[in-house]
Amino acid sequence: MITPRNPVPAARLREFIDAEAKALGFDAVAVTRPDAIAEAGPRLGAFVAAGRHGTMEWMADTLKRRAHPNALWPEARSVIMLAMNYGPDENPLELLDQRDRAAISVYARNRDYHDVIKGKLKTLAQKFAARAGADVKVFVDTAPVMEKPLAAAAGLGWQGKHTNLVSRDFGSWLFLGSIFTTAEIAPDAPGVDHCGSCRSCLDICPTRAFPAPYQIDARRCISYLTIEHKGPIPHEFRAAMGNRIYGCDDCLAVCPWNKFAQATREAKLAARDDLAAPALAHLLMLDDPAFREKFAASPIKRIGRDRFIRNVLIAAGNSGESALLPVVESLLNDPSPLVRGAAIWALSRLVERGDFEKNRARLAPGEPDEDVKAEWAHAMEPA
Incomplete structure (x- = not known):
């Protein structure tokens, strides 16, 4: 007081x-x-x-x-x-x-x-x-x-x-x-x-x-x-x-x-x-230190890098921008399961089914996280 x-x-x-x-x-x-x-x-x-x-x-x-x-x-x-x-x-x-x-x-x-x-x-x-x-x-x-x-x-x-x-x-x-x-x-x-x-x-x-x-x-x-x-x-x-x-x-x-x-x-x-x-392309490339630096005084910092990239990947999947594919594909191997799952969805929206299946065949068998496994399976279901 x-x-x-x-x-x-x-x-x-x-x-x-x-x-x-x-x-x-x-x-x-x-x-x-x-x-x-x-x-x-x-x-x-x-x-x-x-x-x-x-x-x-x-x-x-x-x-x-x-x-x-x-x-x-x-x-x-x-x-x-x-x-x-x-x-x-x-x-x-x-x-x-x-x-x-x-x-x-x-x-x-x-x-x-x-x-x-x-x-x-x-x-x-x-x-x-x-x-x-x-x-x-x-x-x-x-x-x-x-x-x-x-x-x-x-x-x-x-x-x-x-x-x-x-x-x-x-x-x-x-x-x-x-x-x-x-x-x-x-x-x-x-x-x-x-x-x-x-x-x-x-x-x-x-x-x-x-x-x-x-x-x-x-x-x-x-x-x-x-x-x-x-x-x-x-x-x-x-x-x-x-x-x-x-x-x-x-x-x-x-x-x-x-x-x-x-x-x-x-x-x-x-x-x-x-x-x-x-630009979505720039935001998708933020690792944790870069995220913290960019949003040091911003309320966005409170949600953390992984949740933020999850959101940006949803936007990428909705963008129709094939130019985003390289960075989206790189995030399929991100340490965060939350990010990997969102990257799968974004990829499924940006590539043809055959190209998506190639990535699934390469990465899905070794995926340890149940939520990410579910994303691979869901993406293969008929629209």
């Missing part, structure tokens, strides 16, 4: 928060109560009970704390929600037509946003604590905090039919962070749903990950499959992934409210040139 000093009258706290948040680069700030999202807990419980969280066991493990903010910190009286715009300069959906290029989710094209935002939140929290005579705690995404419902309760926007936060000023492109405090701050009015009859985000989903409006099945979501899922990508979703190698922006990018999004953003969140549309 931060020890407060030099408290100021409560009437001036909100003015101070707004001014300091803007100075630090936040684009929006609002306040709510910890008990303002009573309906979020049961919704989360139903989501987990239905198994829609997939292998994200941490969601089930932290269910009680996540469902009730006061369970995380009983002394909290107010939650300051802050948002930072990361809207792209271009429509990320246009990259999906460039099959020899990799589509990386907009949020991951530069530094890890947790690092960017958390430092700013801590600075604001320290200044606030010194003036408010209150204790504070800072949270950014990785803690068991339901930030989207809290942001909606604070009036930063509303949770759209794709379950993400939508803002009338920034569309679907907002990073969120929160400051819990023991200070009593007048709450803002909650956000109002402006989705209307629009179904754009639901209808564009390549894998049909939305069972109904305002519901998501993570097990079918490309963001989950490429980031959270540790094993082989289920066959039923591989073709639909296209060239999406880390996350998926389709449901965000198609939101009509994006047309009102302001173009300014924190410079550290703008896309790195080498991650805006990287």
